[in-house]
Amino acid sequence: ETxxxxxxxxxIKTRGQQVTLRCSSQSGHNTVSWYQxxxxxxxxxxxxxxxxxENGRGNFPPxxxxxxxxxxxxxxxxxxxxxxxxxxxxxxxxxxxxxxxxTQYFGPGTRLTVL
Amino acid sequence: AQSVTQLxxxxxxxxxxxxELRCNYSSSVSVYLFWYVQYPNQGLQLLLKYLSGSTLVKxxxxxxxxxxxxxxxxxxRKPSVHISDTAEYFCAVMDSSYKLIFGSGTRLLVRP
Numbered sequence: 647e648t649x650x651x652x653x654x655x656x657x658i659k660t661r662g663q664q665v666t667l668r669c670s671s672q673s674g675h676n677t678v679s680w681y682q683x684x685x686x687x688x689x690x691x692x693x694x695x696x697x698x699x700e701n702g703r704g705n706f707p708p709x710x711x712x713x714x715x716x717x718x719x720x721x722x723x724x725x726x727x728x729x730x731x732x733x734x735x736x737x738x739x740x741x742x743x744x745x746x747x748x749t750q751y752f753g754p755g756t757r758l759t760v761l
Numbered sequence: 762a763q764s765v766t767q768l769x770x771x772x773x774x775x776x777x778x779x780x781e782l783r784c785n786y787s788s789s790v791s792v793y794l795f796w797y798v799q800y801p802n803q804g805l806q807l808l809l810k811y812l813s814g815s816t817l818v819k820x821x822x823x824x825x826x827x828x829x830x831x832x833x834x835x836x837x838r839k840p841s842v843h844i845s846d847t848a849e850y851f852c853a854v855m856d857s858s859y860k861l862i863f864g865s866g867t868r869l870l871v872r873p
Contacts, residue, residue, distance in 0.1 A: 652804075679860060688765075688851055688863035689805070702858045736804055738861075747859040748793060748812055752805040 650739050650753035658759045664725045667756045669737030671718040677701070677742045678720040679750055680712060683734040695720055696742055724758075732760045763788045763856050767864035775872050776844055782837040782867045784826075784852030793855040794835045796826055799866075800848045808850075811835065822846070847871045 651670045659665050671678055677696045681689035691704035695714035709725040718739070724731055734757050738750035766785045774780045786792060793812050797805040809820025816828040826837045835852060849868050853861040 650804075677859075681861070686866075688853075688865050689861070691860040691862070694858075694860060702860055704860070738805075740859075742859070748855070749795070749807065749810055750861060751807065752797070754804040757802075 650737060650751055652735075652737050652753040652756050654756060655754070656757045656759075658761065659727050660761050661727055661729060663727050663760075664723065665727060665758060667722040667724075667735050667737075667758070669720045669722070669739075669753055671720070671739035672751050675739035675741050675751075676718055677740045677747055678714055678718065679738045679740070680720070680722050681736040681738065682706070683736055683755070684730075685733070689736055692722070696747075727760045729760050732758060734758075763792075763854050763862050765852050765854050765862055765864035767852055767867050769867050770865070771868045771870060773870045773872060774842055777841050779840050780838065780842050780846075780869065782850050782852075782869065784835045784837065784864060786833050786835065786852075786854045788833070788854060788856075790857065794826075794828060795853045795855070795861065796820065796824070796835075796837050797851045797853065798822075798848050799851065805851065808837070842869070842871050844871050844873060 679694040680692040683689040693703040698714045711723045713721045734755045736755045737753045740750045764787045795810045796808040811828045819825045852864045
């Protein structure tokens with residue numbers, strides 16, 4: 647059983663650029679959630695995808711968008727990067743069945759630095 | 762809205778001593794509760810979870826937590842810590858839309 651993987655590990659961008667982060671779900675999982683963890687803080691929910699559709703969104707502007715693919719892998723896209731977007735971006739996968747989702751398993755994260 | 766409070770930002774403790782990391786949550790409905798650990802420059806690793814059933818939950822690495830509904834708490838405990846337990850610990854509650862709401866974290870610092 648493979649765990650959750652994320653790429654790239656680190657990324658440096660400049661203000662105004664766009665970035666795409668990638669996540670591969672744990673085998674057998676059909677739901678992906680993305681979180682932003684600023685330095686010294688707890689993770690904040692960005693959005694969740696189930697069956698390739700957005701299934702809940704946190705308090706993040708529309709320039710944060712995502713995709714989920716048929717193989718349940720996912721992308722997080724951020725347009726018009728701002729300095730405050732510098733953070734660790736975490737992907738978590740889980741299994742949704744019978745309308746319920748419980749345990750989320752996290753990947754190692756992508757460290758994004760915006761200069 | 763649900764929220765999670767971790768009152769202690771840092772807990773220093775000597776090796777082989779017991780430790781308790783406190784977590785309180787606010788919720789008016791049934792809750793799913795979790796503790797995750799984060800080692801430096803890594804993602805989150807699940808320590809344990811409470812979904813239902815027994816209020817005493819055992820997790821990995823010798824950790825356990827007790828769900829207390831009347832006090833809305835889910836404190837994490839370990840009877841004897843090791844240097845390798847030094848890390849950031851996050852308590853989280855899952856809301857009705859299945860997203861996790863995290864506390865601000867507690868840094869456990871184990872000293873020799």
